Amino acid sequence: MTAVLTLEDFTVLVRDELGLPLTDSELDHDLDRVPGWDSLQLLRLVSALERHTGQRVALGSLLEARSLSAIHRLAAQS
């Protein structure tokens, strides 16, 4: 069975596993404005999402996401 990843779970995952001090409002910010965010954090986030959901996350679609909430929506769909 695949775990459903709520936005709340996702936010906790970003804070705990990536160590990013993310505020709720920063979920909708452009990724360039999220403190500490970069392409290596994307790699770690994809790995963390795959571990939590038990499903492969297609990176291609995530590359077009411009905010963490958009990444959550795409990951929740996959």
Place this chain on the structure above:
Amino acid sequence: MASTEAYLTGVGTFLPGPPVDNATLAKMLGVSEEWIEVFIGTRTRHFARDVGTGEIQWSLADLCAQAAEQALADAGVDRSEIEFIVMGTATPDTLMPATVNHVADQLGLNHLPTYQLQSGCAGAVQALDLGRTLVLAGRHRTGLVIGGDVSSKHLDPSLDFSGKAPSELVNFVLFGDGAGAAVISAEPAGRRLALVRVLNQLTGLGREPGQVIEWFGMADRDSDRQALVEDYKAIEEGVPVMAVEILWELLGDLGWSAEDLDFLLPPQLSGRMTAKITAQLDVPGAEEISCVAETGNNGNALPFLQLERLAERIEPGQRALAVAVESSKWIKAGFAVEAF
């Protein structure tokens, strides 16, 4: 008698084992294969240890001795003619003896001066610089210049890579192992490549290192310090700028223009970074000689891997320029070669 020119008369390289593709590396690290392809752009690399078991299959000395043998064969030089060895590495097998002396042992060489330069991406160029200086000073006629690295010393398959900090994790998707060597001589023979200029310049005064590799002794072996730290943002910003400066500094020193270049050997950070830097170097008339997308970033082996590819293509009268940047303490390096 002093020579007026130093020549690279033979080049050899050695890459351990079969190429390791992104699917295999991604599975081992527990990270996205697609991410490595998109953000690193390196397709394969080689490791001196078994990626499944972690068992060591080659030492750095083994890799370097193999590359040196290839270079001797390529130059058509008998080992008895070798009067010195200079080697650059950031990852020696042991701190003592210096790995260069084990390489000499494997090559059956004795009673000659050996030098080992502790350096990262600029080490091979520094080795070429010292080798060229020894030849031009008339101290020696022919020597071996070697560069190699075994980055997989840090690649422990039993580790959980998912928890690694980005500054540590990035190293595992960039690096590979390998070695290269060249015979340098006062005799214009063999490959007939004149090493006409070498740039080797520390520019890191007061600047934080971009790359740190720690070493641990008995007193701190259980320390939780990261063994590898890469400030990849500083590197992404700093290296392209330095590469352009190196290109123009070398061209100015040589009295060459960019249009005079037939080949360009750009810094080999990763497939993606090298493409970006090459675009910024902007020498459209020169053919790019790169290898990192296939070999991985194996540090001091890279300039020799590029030289080997260059030697197969360059024709008499053609010119090539190599650019290397060491981001540890920000060293500018490069060299120019002219075929005759």
